[in-house]
Amino acid sequence: MTRADRVLAVWCLDWPAVAAAAVAGVSAERPIAVLRGNSVVACSAIARAEGVRRGMGRRDAQGCCPELVVVQDDPDRDARLFEPVVGAVDETVPGVEVLRPGLIVLGARGAARYFGSEEAAVVRLIDAVAVAGAEAQIGIADTMSTAVIAARRGAIVAPGEGARYLAALPVSELAAEPSLAAPQRADLVDLLRRLGLRRIGDFARLSAAEVASRFGADAVLAHRTARALPQRPPSARRAAPELTVELACDPPIDRVDAAAFAGRQLSTRLHTVLSAAGVACTRLAVTARTETGEELTRIWRCARPLTPADTADRVRWQLDGWLTHRARPTGPIVALTLEPVEVVAAGALQLGLWGGEGEETERARRALVRVQGLLGGEAVRIGVLSGGRGPAERITMIALGDELTPAADPAKPWPGRLPEPAPTLLLLHRPVVHLTAADGAPVLVTDRGLFTAEPTRLRWGRREWALLGWAGPWPVIERWWSTAEPAAPAVRAQVQLDAEPTEIRAVLLVYDARLWHAEGVYE
Structure with a gap:
């Protein structure tokens, strides 16, 4: 490799946590962690000092750091706030390429020639990023992957010394940067450790033929990284x-x-x-x-x-x-x-x-x-599992192509949630049905959340069925701590119908304003 081929990587530390803290108005002195689902994907340096690590569950992270501020992952937020940083670097040295929000690369040759040396370019770029309101570490090496790894240590790797620099690093560095590794890279690293290959140099000493014949396609790319070769061969x-x-x-x-x-x-x-x-x-x-x-x-x-x-x-x-x-x-x-x-x-x-x-x-x-x-952005929507107690609340409809973010966290406990199984079909219009006892009297729900009589029949429009069984009623009591005048709680019940095999076999009912409604059906 020549100096003309060298790559400069600008890495903003813990960018998802930095962006989340900026949006939430959280002080830099407070520990913060970003969760995807129920797992930590990024955290601030203060949180790491308290023992919080990527991959931890929410409860474990909060156990390590009770003061931890927890926010959900939001790639849109990260990218939106990163644009000023990218713009600042691009104004200083044109030709930036974004790997992900928080990490950009550019050619080192132009920056070194303009500022006099690679070291001087590093100082100027760190200052430019600081003016944009962020902190950065910069790495320079012959290949992009080596430069990104070096940026995590703020190192400038001498020309031709990439393989030597990487050899002493732990093999886990091959999976540290998600924009350069497939999702299964962590499994490869775990396998290499169990095989006794604990340093990148140990893995690099294997021949390309051995890696290709014994591991998957991603291992071939990881091996090229370990040898300080471009991840993609020159055929690109x-x-x-x-x-x-x-x-x-x-x-x-x-x-x-x-x-x-x-x-x-x-x-x-x-x-x-x-x-x-x-x-x-x-x-x-x-x-x-x-x-x-x-x-x-x-x-x-x-x-x-x-x-x-x-x-x-x-x-x-x-x-x-x-x-x-x-x-x-x-x-x-x-x-x-x-x-x-x-x-x-x-x-x-x-x-x-x-x-x-x-x-x-x-x-x-x-x-x-x-x-x-043809019909507009909201015409096609995808259901995403959400948090809630009723079946309709547990689905958030998101327009195709938008970030699949639920309205409420499904990982929370949600006491009083409808037990499994969920209805096969939800009835959003919730038609009125009539639940009756053996004497034909309507079955209602008392203030204590009990049936006024044992239900025996269900009438829905012009159809009527005898009941084979029922479960409930289950009161849905929410916001019990509120000082406002509480509304009468909704009540749910499940009834099994004496119906033909091809018909509806069971119905989920909800009782509201002294009327029973069909909320879902089981087929």
């Missing part, structure tokens, strides 16, 4: 101009939601073109042109080929950052362009171009995006 090539796609925005876009919707449509078009050409994108340039002629461009780099969902995420993050940044564009966006800067052959992807989902799944997804284009 510049994309043909005809793979670029553009969308004219009519009317012009000045809102984040409209920009994200347009980005999803353009992402689908791009991957249709890439699929037809038999290639996949590994570096993507997102360009926006405004009414005043201003042109904004940002390059996103990914260790693995981008899927349609990956592309849509990056377009949404970038547009969100531009439209909410304090130096907003000079006018509404009138055109969006996606340019594959670098592509690889789709045949080289052992798990399939679309991440193992299958071509049928991808065709269905593209069809749904077309429906969105």
Whole structure:
């Protein structure tokens, strides 16, 4: 490698925790952890000092640090707040590429020539990031993966010394950066440890043939990293101009939601073109042109080929950052362009171009995006498991392409939650039904949450069934601590019907305002 090939990586420490603290207004002196589901994915240095670690469960983390502030993972938030940092670095040294919010890379040669040396460039870039309101560590090496690992230690690796620098580091460093490693990289690291390969140098001493024959495809990429070789071989090539796609925005876009919707449509078009050409994108340039002629461009780099969902995420993050940044564009966006800067052959992807989902799944997804284009962004929605006590509360409907964030945390206890199994079908209009006793009298619920009589029959419209059994009633008492006048609690019950095998066999009932409603059916 020559100095001209060298890469500079700018790593903002604990960026998800930094962004979350900024949005929540949490002081830098308080420990904070970011959770995905119920597991810690990032935390501040103060939280680490108290024993909090990535991968910990919520309860374990709070046990280590009772003062811990816990927030949920939000990639949109991280990307939006990172854009000023990217802009500050780009103004200092042009040509940045974003690996993920919190980590960017650029060529070291131009920075070293402009500022006089690599060391001087590091000082200037750290100052630029500080002015943008963040802290950064910088690493420089011959390859991108080595530079990223060096950035975690704030090191400049001499030309040709990448393999020697990596050899003494623990093998866990190969899985430390998610933007350079597949999700199964942690399993590979665990296997290497059990085989006695505890240092990166131990793994690097294996031959490429041994690694390829005994481990998976991701191990081959990890082995190239361990040997300080580029993760992608030189076959990665510049994309043909005809793979670029553009969308004219009519009317012009000045809102984040409209920009994200347009980005999803353009992402689908791009991957249709890439699929037809038999290639996949590994570096993507997102360009926006405004009414005043201003042109904004940002390059996103990914260790693995981008899927349609990956592309849509990056377009949404970038547009969100531009439209909410304090130096907003000079006018509404009138055109969006996606340019594959670098592509690889789709045949080289052992798990399939679309991440193992299958071509049928991808065709269905593209069809749904077309429906969105015709009927609007909210026309296609996906159900996400949420927290709540009733079955309808436990589903949050999210527009296709938006971040799948539930309205309430499903990992919380939720005492009084309806027991399993959940109804097969939820009835959002909740029709009125009549529950009666053996003498024909209506069965109601007392103030103590009990049936006024044993239910024997259910009438629903013109149909009527005898009951084979029932369970409940279960009062739903919420906000019992409130000083406001409490509303009468809803009550749920399940009834099993003496029905034909092809008919509804059981119904979930909810009692509200002295009426029974059918909330769900079991088939």
